[in-house]
Amino acid sequence: MSLKTNGSFSFFTPVNIFFGRGSRYRIEQITVLKNSVSMVFLYPQFSDTELLSLLKSICKKIVISSEFQENPADQFTKNLAEKALKEKIECIIAIGGGSTIDTAKAVSLRYMQINGKDTTIPVIALPTTAGTGSEVTPYAVLTDKNGKKFFLNDPLLFPKYAVCDPELTLTMPHAVTVFTGIDALCHALEGFFTVKCNFFMEDIVPCACSIISSTLAKVINEPNNIEYRSKMLEASLLAGIILANCGTVIVHSLGYNLTNDFAFVHGKANSVFLPAFMELAFKKNPERAGKVLQYFNNDLHCFLAGLDTAFFIPEEADNQQIKAWSDAAYACYGRQNCIFDITREEISGMVKNCKKSIC
Ligand SMILES: [Fe+2]
Structure with a gap:
């Protein structure tokens, strides 16, 4: 039982998951696709013509959209929803990373809003990256007209199939x-340190940590090794289910600042704050933190440094900026979602530590 909860929880993952080598060809088993008019979102380098031919043979008509935006603009998804409405789209297929899948999910929701109906268009997500978990979450990260990231968070955003x-x-x-x-x-x-962490997650989190700690360095060195790719996709799927059910705490909240202010990609931005957060977690709850840190020799910073991924807050970030990030993290939902209390001073101290190497 977590420190702030009485053991009650909810668990919801309404996504049909096909997993494994060659599972992309199982899309022909998806009945909603058959004879449908479908919109297909592709990531820019997509080149699997065999998969595209299969889609063409299953659907009555496919409308391909290769326009891509990283953390898509809200207006971009609305424009695509208008296009989907005009084309009488019945199904959306997303083949790509988190931004491609988020685009599809947002378009489905916007379509419903424009159309005035109470159901979204089913989304079928085929992830080509291993980590965002978007294929199994009810979230989409978009960019507003001022260039700031924001979330859509709605159970209607869960894809129908992953x-x-x-x-x-x-x-x-x-x-x-x-x-x-x-x-x-x-x-x-x-997720392990959220008030929403439940007994399903108690086992899934260590499993995801074990896979990532033993596989990430290997897949970096052997990118064509399908076994390693498969293990990382498995970890991503587990972590996505954790994300969908638990949410995050302050690492993601802080990371968004580096994405907004210094154009750090999402995972890189989070990597800056993760070791410091785990140090704080270890201070607050050593027994619980130890359960997951053991997979990283109890030193996450050195684990990341071993992957050549130890990053820090850029030198150009001034004190005013760092104070604003800390204030926002203190006010964010993620802090309230954490099983232990975090003071304003602890966030400041944590963030300051992220300005220099400690390994
Ligand atoms: Fe994330």
């Missing part, structure tokens, strides 16, 4: 492999 085929992740570039892997690690570790 088709997790590790062969689709073989094309991931080095940096994407690293930073999506670290994002998955953050979802697992932060």
